[in-house]
Amino acid sequence: MESLINKNILLGVTGGIAAYKSAEIVRGLKKAGSSVRVVMTQSAQEFITPLTLQALSGNPVSTDLLDAEAEAAMGHIELARWADAILIAPATANTIARLSSGRADDLLSSITLAFDGPIGLAPAMNQAMWKDERTQSNIKNLENKDFSLYGPGSGEQACGDIGLGRMLEPSEIVELFASLFKAGSLSNKSVLITAGPTQEPIDPVRYVTNRSSGKMGYALAEAAVEAGAQVTLVSGPVNIKPPASCNFISVETAQEMYDAVMHHVSGKDVYIGTAAVADYSPTKVEGSKIKKDGSNESLVLEMKENQDILKTVSDKEDRPYVVGFAAETEDLLKNARKKLEKKKLDLIIANDVSDKSIGFDSEENEVTLITNSEEVLLDRSSKKKIAKRIVEFISNN
Ligand SMILES: Cc1cc2nc3c(=O)[nH]c(=O)nc-3n(C[C@H](O)[C@H](O)[C@H](O)COP(=O)(O)O)c2cc1C
Missing domain, CATH: 3.40.50.1950 (Flavin prenyltransferase-like)
Structure with a gap:
């Protein structure tokens, strides 16, 4: 005592x-x-x-x-x-x-x-x-x-x-x-977390993005700080205040997020990828605003595939414990398991984003934690509470 x-x-x-x-x-x-x-x-x-x-x-x-x-x-x-x-x-x-x-x-x-x-x-x-x-x-x-x-x-x-x-x-x-x-379950551990969406510019005023409030990633950052970890949070644009005692890095594009993660990942014990990184971004960013002048009835955007941050981290030789999220609208567990294997993750957290009450902007979530050997359902609860349980699970693995 x-x-x-x-x-x-x-x-x-x-x-x-x-x-x-x-x-x-x-x-x-x-x-x-x-x-x-x-x-x-x-x-x-x-x-x-x-x-x-x-x-x-x-x-x-x-x-x-x-x-x-x-x-x-x-x-x-x-x-x-x-x-x-x-x-x-x-x-x-x-x-x-x-x-x-x-x-x-x-x-x-x-x-x-x-x-x-x-x-x-x-x-x-x-x-x-x-x-x-x-x-x-x-x-x-x-x-x-x-x-x-x-x-x-x-x-x-x-x-x-x-x-x-x-x-x-x-x-x-x-x-x-x-x-x-008691000393936190992640004391002496360093954790790198990505959160929020990325924004891929089309021209100076428009961008392509993914839906993500960043709430889950920020809740995880807070839970990891509370568990005693040294936390680096790389975040796309969101409206949430980061935890005071974390190393906060603000990014906009998928490329900037990739660069920030690669810069900070070495030596980390845990990597948690919650960010909704754009899979594609426009090949060419127009220098000035594309005008709607009536001459074009349609606009074709050519997109290129972005680098897969999660996969790059898990392919590293000195890789941390790698955690990914699978936000699915159908065949939740099957698709999540596929992603776990394909990206060689240690843990994947599956959530059903077709259910609006636990989806992108909501305060609550219900997730299943899947590893190669187990599957744990975390009942519906606040994102804060779910984050604590995920951190607890990670610290026991
Ligand atoms: C003899 C006696 C024992 C009581 N024991 C309990 C109890 O163990 N738990 C409880 O919730 N209320 C109990 N009550 C009811 C509370 O005293 C009552 O709800 C009170 O308004 C509680 O006020 P408080 O929560 O501000 O302290 C008891 C009442 C009496 C008369």
């Missing part, structure tokens, strides 16, 4: 029977070397007193949002800035619903909304409340927003029911929470 040493942990305690166990969680976090500040909801104070948690944490416990004195001492925004991570244990069905809908009408929900770091939740509730589809949909929503979930466990409950809903034991929660700070 070394990863918790010198960390500032904000523990949120909400109003469930398991709240008494939060005392043990405070002790566990402190023992692991963290500074702990506790925020309690109104209901939580019916189950355990702030005094107990104040004595154990060694810090004043915060309970009110609209308390001038508390706000002057350490207000909600300051608490959000102070914390390296937030752990909410126990997390009631009510708090889960409120976090899912982005409420900010008490201290804990306001801090959580203002906080820009990892948040862990240890749900605890009656088994019927947990099973209810509204709770399940709130949980799914929060998971998609990168909340980490610890439990719940199963067994006999305080109300006499048996089933899923028990809060995990404090020691288990602290151990799972500590893994948020």
Whole structure:
């Protein structure tokens, strides 16, 4: 549990029977070397007193949002800035619903909304409340927003029911929470990613391009940075901000992307080609705008095939682990497998772009990871979440 040493942990305690166990969680976090500040909801104070948690944490416990004195001492925004991570244990069905809908009408929900770091939740509730589809949909929503979930466990409950809903034991929660700070799965690895479309000029004002928002590539770059990798992102024109700590190279044409990749690929551990590179580009780029003056009813563009960046990378002698994408509209898995073999890839990620809800511009995706020996379906989820799972898969291979 070394990863918790010198960390500032904000523990949120909400109003469930398991709240008494939060005392043990405070002790566990402190023992692991963290500074702990506790925020309690109104209901939580019916189950355990702030005094107990104040004595154990060694810090004043915060309970009110609209308390001038508390706000002057350490207000909600300051608490959000102070914390390296937030752990909410126990997390009631009510708090889960409120976090899912982005409420900010008490201290804990306001801090959580203002906080820009990892948040862990240890749900605890009656088994019927947990099973209810509204709770399940709130949980799914929060998971998609990168909340980490610890439990719940199963067994006999305080109300006499048996089933899923028990809060995990404090020691288990602290151990799972500590893994948020473990060295990333790609630390000491270097990753080169291409993203977005390319634009092949016809004349100074027109170009041929492919559909691509760049969202998946940027999400992968972010996930790889978070996993500790040194990331180089070569991107065609898109409207997304690249992750702050990556080496960002902006290109326009397929040739520029090819040159940038060849320049940066040597010594890389992983290459991920998500860019929708134009297969062809006009043989001749007109120096001035082609006029529509009525003399030509049709316009014929002669195109030449562009170099295959993915294939060139995988043909290299000192090749990295090569990952490609297959955006297909039919025979998804068959076509993806063909591409895996033909381009000698280590991994291909197949997605069905005929389905608009997971296609080019959407926030979600559903993909199948295919290697020579396995096939793993990643269920529909946010592109961010899918990117994390892909990075996890790559780091295990
Ligand atoms: C005795 C008792 C035990 C409760 N235990 C739980 C529980 O374990 N989990 C839960 O989600 N709600 C539980 N509740 C309901 C919550 O206290 C209630 O939904 C409350 O509004 C939660 O507020 P909070 O999420 O702001 O803390 C319990 C209520 C009572 C009266």
